[in-house]
Amino acid sequence: xxxxxxxxxxxxIVTTATAGDVLQAxxxxxxxxxxxxxxxxxxxxxxxxILTSPxxxxxxxxxxxxxxxxxxxxxxxxxxIVGPASASLTFIANALAARLFLRERVDHxxxxxxxxxxxxxxxxxx
Amino acid sequence: MTIRKYLILAAVAVFAxxxxxxxxxxxxxxxxxxTANWHQLFGVVLNPWVLTGICLLLLFFGSxxxxxxxxxxxxxxxxxxxxxxxxxxxxxxxLNEHVTVSRWVGIALITVGVGFVASGxxxxxxxxxxxxxxxxxxPVGSGARSDA
Numbered sequence: 001x002x003x004x005x006x007x008x009x010x011x012x013i014v015t016t017a018t019a020g021d022v023l024q025a026x027x028x029x030x031x032x033x034x035x036x037x038x039x040x041x042x043x044x045x046x047x048x049x050i051l052t053s054p055x056x057x058x059x060x061x062x063x064x065x066x067x068x069x070x071x072x073x074x075x076x077x078x079x080x081i082v083g084p085a086s087a088s089l090t091f092i093a094n095a096l097a098a099r100l101f102l103r104e105r106v107d108h109x110x111x112x113x114x115x116x117x118x119x120x121x122x123x124x125x126x
Numbered sequence: 127m128t129i130r131k132y133l134i135l136a137a138v139a140v141f142a143x144x145x146x147x148x149x150x151x152x153x154x155x156x157x158x159x160x161t162a163n164w165h166q167l168f169g170v171v172l173n174p175w176v177l178t179g180i181c182l183l184l185l186f187f188g189s190x191x192x193x194x195x196x197x198x199x200x201x202x203x204x205x206x207x208x209x210x211x212x213x214x215x216x217x218x219x220x221l222n223e224h225v226t227v228s229r230w231v232g233i234a235l236i237t238v239g240v241g242f243v244a245s246g247x248x249x250x251x252x253x254x255x256x257x258x259x260x261x262x263x264x265p266v267g268s269g270a271r272s273d274a
């Protein structure tokens with residue numbers, strides 16, 4: 001039986017991890033294709049553009065929050081519950097958030113892929 | 127999608143799984159973290175397995191950001207989910223972990239999910255705000271769907 005605190009922790013992990021992923025995806029879309037950019041401007045310019053992006057730094061902040069939420073939740077429950085539950089729910093949350101905030105076209109193919117991967121990750125716990 | 131881009135997606139999955147396996151191997155040397163020994167965690171980065179794991183995860187982060195710079199988030203995440211499969215296989219091979227039947231089913235589901243997303247376009251045109259029926263208006267093969 002998963003307690004309310006664990007569910008709260010899992011919700012915190014999923015929310016912060018999704019925010020981190022979406023913000024970083026937004027940052028990298030703004031920065032542009034790194035392969036092309038590296039060829040034309042060099043590695044230092046690529047690093048400067050990434051590290052000065054407010055989207056990227058916000059994404060890092062939320063990723064750090066997700067990591068600490070994971071650590072705290074692991075102190076309340078087993079890794080075999082917290083790990084797969086948070087990872088699989090994050091796949092679904094990312095699909096929804098990418099559609100809402102990044103305006104990506106999450107068609108049936110991508111929706112099904114997220115669902116299959118989420119179920120697969122959940123089964124890996126057993 | 128070029129071969130180079132497929133290689134970067136493969137690198138995301140390989141670096142993530144190998145990094146996690148190295149970290150797990152290193153933490154086995156350390157043992158369970160308790161209130162009595164948590165302060166020794168800072169010294170664990172000197173463990174060669176943990177150090178290798180951190181280096182591999184840095185490479186993972188670099189290739190993940192590179193992939194995100196030309197691909198949709200909803201493409202990158204499922205397409206690189208093979209890292210979970212690799213992690214299970216590496217765990218059985220190198221850490222003597224047992225892969226149960228339900229894990230094999232999970233691995234099969236992930237593989238099918240990866241197959242679904244990998245057969246589609248890597249980048250889709252953004253859906254404009256307040257345009258609910260946009261998807262239905264783009265015919266497949268019309269050139270409106272770009273495949274990086």
